[in-house]
Amino acid sequence: MNMKKFTALTLVCAMTIPMGAALVSAEDSAVAKIKEAGKVVMTTNAEFEPFEFKDGDEIVGIDKEIAEKIAEKLGVELEIMDIAFDSLIPSLNAGKADFIAAGMTATDERRKNVDFSDDYFDASQTIIVGVDSGITSREDLNGKLVGVQQGTTGDIYCTNEDGSGDITVKEVKRYPKAMDAVSDLLTGRVDAVVIDDFPAKKLVEKNPDKIKTLDEAMTEETYAIAVPLGSDLKDVINEVIKELNDSGEMDEIVSKYIS
Numbered sequence: 001m002n003m004k005k006f007t008a009l010t011l012v013c014a015m016t017i018p019m020g021a022a023l024v025s026a027e028d029s030a031v032a033k034i035k036e037a038g039k040v041v042m043t044t045n046a047e048f049e050p051f052e053f054k055d056g057d058e059i060v061g062i063d064k065e066i067a068e069k070i071a072e073k074l075g076v077e078l079e080i081m082d083i084a085f086d087s088l089i090p091s092l093n094a095g096k097a098d099f100i101a102a103g104m105t106a107t108d109e110r111r112k113n114v115d116f117s118d119d120y121f122d123a124s125q126t127i128i129v130g131v132d133s134g135i136t137s138r139e140d141l142n143g144k145l146v147g148v149q150q151g152t153t154g155d156i157y158c159t160n161e162d163g164s165g166d167i168t169v170k171e172v173k174r175y176p177k178a179m180d181a182v183s184d185l186l187t188g189r190v191d192a193v194v195i196d197d198f199p200a201k202k203l204v205e206k207n208p209d210k211i212k213t214l215d216e217a218m219t220e221e222t223y224a225i226a227v228p229l230g231s232d233l234k235d236v237i238n239e240v241i242k243e244l245n246d247s248g249e250m251d252e253i254v255s256k257y258i259s
């Protein structure tokens with residue numbers, strides 16, 4: 001946009017749009033660009049069953065099904081990019097995707113870099129330990145070696161860089177995939193793993209005689225879909241979330257993956 005046009009647009013807006021109202025010109029509209037491209041690009045980290053995981057070559061899961069509804073609402077194709085969890089926000093802000101659906105917890109820290117949709121799922125950080133580990137509560141993690149998935153809220157909480165948490169672990173071991181953290185738990189290389197509750201349950205189900213989840217959670221949190229700051233796609237996503245909730249479809253999707 002050239003400067004003259006920008007000034008003219010600013011003037012028009014200043015005259016007609018009340019302060020604080022959303023201001024998205026046709027040129028800046030993410031929705032308009034998506035419709036023109038005929039596709040909407042979602043990024044995720046497909047190592048997070050039941051929200052996103054691979055069935056053969058295909059990415060499936062709760063987030064993928066919600067994303068399909070978003071694409072349907074926009075009348076475009078859905079494209080999915082599978083990348084490392086801690087690359088999701090940088091890659092969104094580099095313009096490589098339109099939204100992130102990755103069981104992502106809406107935190108205040110992340111809100112500095114992205115806008116979040118309305119919440120669509122309540123979750124918690126769960127502690128996984130060996131069945132005979134002697135670790136029975138979150139306090140027992142003090143002084144322990146804890147495995148987490150890099151860049152997740154479990155990582156942030158256990159690392160406790162700002163000192164706001166109440167647990168001081170001995171060391172945090174970071175893995176690109178939660179499954180690798182659990183492998184190290186199974187072989188005794190870490191004392192516990194802290195990850196989201198449903199992925200934790202899915203991983204424990206695969207080794208029920210060796211590991212278990214504790215009833216007491218580390219933290220409570222909620223998942224939301226992330227878009228670039230100021231993106232008008234957020235309104236479309238919120239409409240879809242509301243429609244899925246109102247129609248009962250959200251429950252149907254979730255119950256396909258969580259019994």
Ligand code: GLN
Binds near residue numbers: 085102103105149
């Ligand atoms: N909910 C956690 C977070 O947002 C983990 C998400 C994930 O690993 N996909 O940090």
